[in-house]
Amino acid sequence: MKSILEGHSALKAEVEKIAEVAGYLWQNGWAERNGGNITVNVTDLVDDEIRQLPAISEVKQIGVSLPALKGCYFYCKGTGKRMRDLARWPMDNGSVIRILDDCASYVIIADHPVMPTSELPSHLTVHASLIEKGSPYKATVHTHPIELVAMSHSKKFLGKDVLTKLLWSMIPETKAFCPLGLGIVPYTLPGSNALAEATLKELEDYDVVMWEKHGVFAKGLDVMDAFDQIDVLSKSAKIYINAKAMGFEPDGMSDEQLAEMTLAFSLPK
Ligand code: 13P
Ligand code: ZN
Numbered sequence: 001m002k003s004i005l006e007g008h009s010a011l012k013a014e015v016e017k018i019a020e021v022a023g024y025l026w027q028n029g030w031a032e033r034n035g036g037n038i039t040v041n042v043t044d045l046v047d048d049e050i051r052q053l054p055a056i057s058e059v060k061q062i063g064v065s066l067p068a069l070k071g072c073y074f075y076c077k078g079t080g081k082r083m084r085d086l087a088r089w090p091m092d093n094g095s096v097i098r099i100l101d102d103c104a105s106y107v108i109i110a111d112h113p114v115m116p117t118s119e120l121p122s123h124l125t126v127h128a129s130l131i132e133k134g135s136p137y138k139a140t141v142h143t144h145p146i147e148l149v150a151m152s153h154s155k156k157f158l159g160k161d162v163l164t165k166l167l168w169s170m171i172p173e174t175k176a177f178c179p180l181g182l183g184i185v186p187y188t189l190p191g192s193n194a195l196a197e198a199t200l201k202e203l204e205d206y207d208v209v210m211w212e213k214h215g216v217f218a219k220g221l222d223v224m225d226a227f228d229q230i231d232v233l234s235k236s237a238k239i240y241i242n243a244k245a246m247g248f249e250p251d252g253m254s255d256e257q258l259a260e261m262t263l264a265f266s267l268p269k
Pocket of ligand 2: 033143144190262
């Protein structure tokens with residue numbers, strides 16, 4: 001059977017980038033079994049030939065109505081599928097969906113009827129808001145980074161911007177490359193509309209949010225951008241934990257050093 005990627009080089013390149021990042025998630029130990037999910041808005045990469053492709057699934061409900069998504073196309077990791085498999089076979093472990101005109105349902109159009117991730121409500125709610133705002137962001141990534149999730153098990157890190165300040169102060173690049181910091185979403189049932197709503201609210205102010213005792217959820221220009229922001233936060237968490245393991249509380253960069261960085265890199269305050 002012909003893959004949707006054949007003859008569509010821009011879409012193929014995007015899916016190859018998703019597969020590359022899926023490999024990084026697995027290699028980092030952030031993607032046990034089917035852990036984590038990726039969705040990318042590929043509407044701009046879809047031509048008339050793809051728009052005319054018939055549905056290969058029944059009509060499925062999203063669970064929420066999202067008018068901004070009418071006629072949009074998304075690549076979605078499949079529910080229950082493994083990142084380590086997606087890295088090698090992205091179109092067997094994910095699929096492309098078309099949002100229908102009622103804006104509350106979708107069909108799968110390619111390559112196989114692989115059901116999208118159980119976190120679809122969170123991903124699509126965020127994509128709809130990005131479109132409404134005219135944002136250039138096209139990708140959302142959810143993953144289970146070990147050190148960051150471990151830190152979310154202590155109340156002392158869950159106050160507003162407590163973790164942001166701590167992680168920024170571990171190494172200068174973290175504020176440079178994750179300038180909005182890390183938002184906190186209190187524990188909420190995975191896959192629920194309540195989690196989608198809480199995620200959307202927190203992503204108003206941040207590019208990456210922590211799902212307490214579960215994982216992180218990031219938005220980015222593309223899948224690599226979303227991954228990079230999680231990666232720099234995770235690096236800082238590792239430095240903090242390594243210092244603690246050596247038996248001391250790390251000093252962290254001073255407020256003056258952070259302020260100097262903010263000015264030099266023209267970062268938001
Ligand atoms: P899916 O396999 O449905 O994508 O779920 C993985 C996950 O991490 C849920 O939070
Ligand atoms: Zn998860």
